[in-house]
Structure formats: structure tokens, C-alpha cells
Amino acid sequence: MNPSEWFTEIVPVAQSAFSLKIKQKLHEEYSEFQHLEIYETEEFGNLMVIDGCTMVSTRDNFFYHEMMSHPALYTHPNPKRVWIIGGGDCGTLKEVLKHASVEHAVQIDIDERVTRLAEIYFPELCESNNDPRADLKFIDGIKWVKDAAPNSVDIIIVDSTDPVGPAEGLFSEAFYRDCFACLSENGMVVQQSESALYHLKLIGEMRNAMSNAGFGHLQTLFFPQCLYPSGWWSATIASKSDLSTFREQDSANKAFDTVFYNSDIHKASLAQPEFVKKVFSLK
Amino acid sequence: MNPSEWFTEIVPVAQSAFSLKIKQKLHEEYSEFQHLEIYETEEFGNLMVIDGCTMVSTRDNFFYHEMMSHPALYTHPNPKRVWIIGGGDCGTLKEVLKHASVEHAVQIDIDERVTRLAEIYFPELCESNNDPRADLKFIDGIKWVKDAAPNSVDIIIVDSTDPVGPAEGLFSEAFYRDCFACLSENGMVVQQSESALYHLKLIGEMRNAMSNAGFGHLQTLFFPQCLYPSGWWSATIASKSDLSTFREQDSANKAFDTVFYNSDIHKASLAQPEFVKKVFSLK
Numbered sequence: 078m079n080p081s082e083w084f085t086e087i088v089p090v091a092q093s094a095f096s097l098k099i100k101q102k103l104h105e106e107y108s109e110f111q112h113l114e115i116y117e118t119e120e121f122g123n124l125m126v127i128d129g130c131t132m133v134s135t136r137d138n139f140f141y142h143e144m145m146s147h148p149a150l151y152t153h154p155n156p157k158r159v160w161i162i163g164g165g166d167c168g169t170l171k172e173v174l175k176h177a178s179v180e181h182a183v184q185i186d187i188d189e190r191v192t193r194l195a196e197i198y199f200p201e202l203c204e205s206n207n208d209p210r211a212d213l214k215f216i217d218g219i220k221w222v223k224d225a226a227p228n229s230v231d232i233i234i235v236d237s238t239d240p241v242g243p244a245e246g247l248f249s250e251a252f253y254r255d256c257f258a259c260l261s262e263n264g265m266v267v268q269q270s271e272s273a274l275y276h277l278k279l280i281g282e283m284r285n286a287m288s289n290a291g292f293g294h295l296q297t298l299f300f301p302q303c304l305y306p307s308g309w310w311s312a313t314i315a316s317k318s319d320l321s322t323f324r325e326q327d328s329a330n331k332a333f334d335t336v337f338y339n340s341d342i343h344k345a346s347l348a349q350p351e352f353v354k355k356v357f358s359l360k
Numbered sequence: 361m362n363p364s365e366w367f368t369e370i371v372p373v374a375q376s377a378f379s380l381k382i383k384q385k386l387h388e389e390y391s392e393f394q395h396l397e398i399y400e401t402e403e404f405g406n407l408m409v410i411d412g413c414t415m416v417s418t419r420d421n422f423f424y425h426e427m428m429s430h431p432a433l434y435t436h437p438n439p440k441r442v443w444i445i446g447g448g449d450c451g452t453l454k455e456v457l458k459h460a461s462v463e464h465a466v467q468i469d470i471d472e473r474v475t476r477l478a479e480i481y482f483p484e485l486c487e488s489n490n491d492p493r494a495d496l497k498f499i500d501g502i503k504w505v506k507d508a509a510p511n512s513v514d515i516i517i518v519d520s521t522d523p524v525g526p527a528e529g530l531f532s533e534a535f536y537r538d539c540f541a542c543l544s545e546n547g548m549v550v551q552q553s554e555s556a557l558y559h560l561k562l563i564g565e566m567r568n569a570m571s572n573a574g575f576g577h578l579q580t581l582f583f584p585q586c587l588y589p590s591g592w593w594s595a596t597i598a599s600k601s602d603l604s605t606f607r608e609q610d611s612a613n614k615a616f617d618t619v620f621y622n623s624d625i626h627k628a629s630l631a632q633p634e635f636v637k638k639v640f641s642l643k
Contacts, residue, residue, distance in 0.1 A: 078368055078377065085361055085379070092381035092402035093586075094361065096368075119375035137557065274420065274586055301584060301592035303376075303557055308591010309584035334634075341631040348628035350620045 084116050084124060086131050088306040091275045095131070095304070097121050103198060108190040111238075115198045121304075123198045125166065127191070127238055133166045135199065137303045139336040141269070142168035142202075144300040145312055147331075147338045148346060149232050149267040150176050152296075152314065152323040156231045157181070158261075162218035162247060164236035165191030168202040173234070174210060175333040182211055189215035219246045225259035233260065235268035240279065248283060253290035253315065265316035270297060272307040273353055280311060281356055287315035294320040297353070298346040300337070367399050367407060369414050371589040374558045378414070378587070380404050386481060391473040398481045404587075406481045408449060410474070410521055416449045418482065420586045422619040424552070425451035425485075427583040428595055430614075430621045431629060432515050432550040433459050435579075435597065435606040439514045440464070441544075445501035445530060447519035448474030451485040456517070457493060458616040465494055472498035502529045508542035516543065518551035523562065531566060536573035536598065548599035553580060555590040556636055563594060564639055570598035577603040580636070581629040583620070 078096075085096040097118045104115040114126040122135020133141075146169050150156050157180045159173050165186035173182045186192060192213060196203045205211060214221070222233070233256050240248040247268070256266045266287070270280045284295050292315035302310035314320060328340035349357070361379075368379040380401045387398040397409040405418020416424075429452050433439050440463045442456050448469035456465045469475060475496060479486045488494060497504070505516070516539050523531040530551070539549045549570070553563045567578050575598035585593035597603060611623035632640070 078363065078370060080361065080363070083377065085377075087361060091404070093404070094366065094368075094377075094379035094381075096377040096379065098375035098377075121374070121376070274584070299584075301557070301582075301590070303590045303592065307584075307586045309586065336635045337633045339631075339634050339637075342633055345628035345631035348622075348624035350625055351617075351622050352619050354622075 084118070084126065084131075086129060088275065091306065093306070095306070097124060097134070099124075104194060106190065108188050110188045113190060113194060115194060125194065125198065130239060131304045132238070133168065133199065133202075134304050135201075138168050138202070140300055140302045141305070141310065142172050143335050143338040144298060144346060145169050145234055145236055145267060145269060146172035147328070147335065148298055148312070148323070148343050149234065149265060149314055150179075151328040151343065152316070152320060153232055153265060154263055154324070158230045159183070159232045159234065160185060160230050161234045161236050162222065163238070164234065166195040166199055166202050167192060167206055168199070169234055169236045170211060171202055171205045174205045174208050177332070180210060183214060184212070185214045185216060185218040185221050187215065187217050219252055222252065222255045222259060225255075227259060228261045229259045231261050231264055233264075233266045235266060237269065239271070248286070250286040250290050253287050253292065257291040257317070260317060263316070263318045265314055266292070267312055267314045270311045270313040272305065272309055273299065273311055273350070274307040274309055277353070277356055280313065283313055284357065287313070290315075292316060294318065296320045296347065297349070297357070299348070299350075300346050367401070367409065367414075369412060371558065374589065376589070378589070380407060380417070382407075387477060389473065391471050393471045396473060396477060398477060408477065408481065413522060414587045415521070416451065416482065416485075417587050418484075421449075421451050421485070423583055423585045424588070424593065425455050426618050426621040427581060427629060428452050428517055428519055428550060428552060429455035430611070430618065431581055431595070431606070431626050432517065432548055432597055433462075434611040434626060435599070435603060436515055436548060437546055437607070441513045442466070442515045442517065443468060443513050444517045444519055445505065446521070447517065449478040449482055449485050450475060450489055451482070452517055452519045453494060454485055454488045457488040457491050460615070463493060466497060467495070468497045468499060468501040468504050470498065470500050502535055505535065505538045505542060508538075510542060511544045512542045514544050514547055516547075516549045518549060520552065522554070531569070533569040533573050536570050536575065540574045540600070543600060546599070546601045548597055549575070550595055550597045553594045553596040555588065555592055556582060556594055556633070557590040557592055560636070560639055563596065566596055567640065570596070573598075575599060577601065579603045579630065580632070580640070582631070582633075583629050
């Protein structure tokens, strides 16, 4: 393994690493906020790396983007207004806009360069950017939520990088309180919540912070994501109202294509492994 | 990343690699059949490597061993006689023996050295080796099955390495025919079937071979397995009788501990992703 031919991300907490063999580096820049790299890989298509962490690849992004959007949108009774905090690669936005009920989807990523690079290197993720319901803003998502009026939004999807650097504030109780304040009656937040094998304590802390911020209903979903540490990822939904059911019939009859998600996968993602149940039930 | 401090497995089909940082190499030998290495890792406990491929780690083996055994044993109406072909680390044997219905569990691994090393470096997996119901044989599993009398066994678990080298014959129609011939009325084979992200064609071929060998009912289960290529693994069950239900109440009331498996996880593992359904339904 010649290190110059591979992109490798080391995960310090697990002393593990995942690597993809690269054909070439397509782009590199330091934006105002982050170090951005784009590689062409041998077998994963294009790869975006932010501050040394793999963010998205052509080959396997569907797991993450589908599971960050469809479970929440098929759980909310009638999602019309959706905000995506982060999500600059536009893949989550594309999935959200597949739902006919959505009237307005705002993507708020602090770093416009992520989107400009996605338009070039991941055009398939940006296919819906010109949808009249789409609204792309390049401002601070934390401030956007803080300044929002009550009853402004039905679902907030926090599609962020890891809880270090620019995204750290997105994992705090203060941020969840601001979300709670601007969400509508059945409103919910869904946030990527790392790996249960590597970061179980963090998931527990996130759930506590969401609960302390006023959300009475929590749900952590599990799904594969080859590119991310341990290959097994999660998202956590915090809702103002009951999460024990979802619009299963609507999901089973969805009028759009997906690669991973369907109503069976939705239910499957809610199953809690034994070791996870033990930790979450302790709180 | 200093290569001398890491164990790395490259997956040629995906041009990806997974690495674990090592403290030291504990053992290395060339057995009659394979190249065996044992490492002490920084965060994954001990690691067994066979012919350059990660086989088992202290930290994450529970996913695989539990999912190779409990779904099949809770699907069969009354599993009394179980054979494990391969499985020399004894982790699957340990899970199988947790079932009170099991009267005789035979582990047939061609390479005795794997078990002798597991006894030293993975003692927790070998805890049940002295169970009076356990029977460890170090012979050729393919021949064992070929020579077996009809109605000899209820469940055959094929806990093998990848379909190259000594395990290649375990993925063939001829082997499945021999399994069919010695299985009892409701008998089933369960076999590790690689990653749906990396090896979907192989899973399809395996299912075809099982079907051609006479098994009328197939089921592919999905579960996380950090150590294995893509971090997302599968097992395929081929049965003589219906697989549409399992002993869910027995599973929900199981009298033993697991780390990952429970009845919800069992059901969840059966959910077929959209892209998988499309491939399997083509046949």
C-alpha cells in the first residue's frame, strides 16, 4: 500500500482507519471555514474530504442522504417546511424535495464553497437545486435558527460534520432549545449522530441535550455507511410529538425512487441492539 | 500513518482498505492450510488475521457470531443437532450452545491451529468448548458433509473464510446438494455471504446455487460488521421449509445474554434494501 496512492482517514477514538485508492486529486482549497479536497477514487467515484474527514462519495452517499431525510419526513404527519442545517453537498436537499408535501426547503450551509464544489464534482446530488421550492443560503445555521420566529418550520435536518470545528455548536442543548422554539406543533429535529460502536457516549449525551431542550420523544436510527467510521452510522430524531408510528402506507407507496430506503428498511432502522438499549435505558 | 504500526487489509474489488493500529504482533505461523497472525491492537483488543484478511477481533466479533447463529436457530422449529463448518475461533459454537434445545453441536474446522490460537488469544470465545454437547473436529468439512447420512443434522452453519483458498468449495452447488441430502425435514444451511455493497453478484450466485441444490426457501440477512469489507455484512439462509416466520416469542424471551441480537434486530436484519430487492427479484 503506497500511501501516496490512497486517501486515508484515521479515527483517533478507535485507532482505526478507512482508505480509498485514488486515481487523482481533482481539487484542493482552504475556504474561509475549512480545508476542502476532492479526489477521484478507483472504485467509489468522486470523494469529498473536509478537514481530513471523508464526507461524501459518489458510490455510497445514498445510505446517508436517504436515511437523514425519509424516516423523518415519513414520520411527520404533513411536512411542508424543511430546513437543512449544513448539507452543502445538496444530497439531503434532493431527497427532501422528492416529497410532494414539501413546499419550501431551505439549505443553510455556512460554507458556500462546499456547494460550488458539489455542483462540479457531484452534479447528481445537485439535480434539485433549481427546484422552485429549494432555497440555498450560505450563512451561519446556528444564528439562523436562533433568530427564527416561532412556528417557522416543520422539520430541521442537521446534516453536519463531526462535533468539532464549525459544527460543534450544532450538538449543544442551546441549539436544540432554539430549534424547539421555532418548530411547529409536531416539529422535529433529525441529526446525524455518529457510530454506536465508536461514539455511544456522544449519542447518549446528544439525546440528553435534546431531552433537556424540551423534546419529549427521541428515536435513534441505525444504518450502514461504509465511508464513515466503523461503517455503521446513526441519526437521532427529537420530536415534540409521538414517534411510535410513521406513515407506513405512504412510505410503502412512495412515488419516487430510492436506492436503500423503503418502508421495511425504515422499520428496520429503528431496531435497538441490546448494548444500545442498555445504555439508553440507564438515563 | 506509519505502516509498520498498523495492520491493513486491502479489499481489491472495492480498492478500499481497513486498518487497525497495533500494539504488537503476538503470534505468526504458517499452518498446514493458512497463514495465521495474531495482533494486539490499540482499541479492538486482539485481532486474528488469516491469509491477510481480518477474521475476528475481541471488540466487534459479537455482531457476526450472534447473527450467524441466533436468526437460524430461532427460525428452525426445534434445532437439536447443529454443525458448524469452519468457525475455528469457536465464537459461533458458543452462541449456538446458548440454545437449550441444542443437544449436539459439532464444529468442523479443517485447521486445528485456528482453535488452538483462539483458546490462547480469544478465551472468551472458547468458554463453551468443554460443554458436554460440544464436539470439535479438525477435518475437512466438505468431506464430512458429503459422507453424512440422511437426516443427520438440523442446521448447518457455514462460518467460513472468503470464497477463495480452502473455503472455495463451501460456496458451490455441489456442497449445498450434500447439505440438502443430510439435513432433516425442516433443515437449513446458513452461510456468511459477504457485503451487499461490494459483493452483490456473489450473493446472487450463492442464492442461485442454493436454489438449484433443492432449497425452496432463501433469506439474506444484513448486519453491521466493522471489521469486514464495507462494514456491512450478510448471511444467507437456505431452508427446506418456509422462512416467512420465526419463533419470535422464544426470541423475545431468550434466557441468555447477547450484545447485538434481540427479536427486533432479528426482524430488522430481514429488511431488504431497494437495490438488493431489484437484483434478487431478477432471478
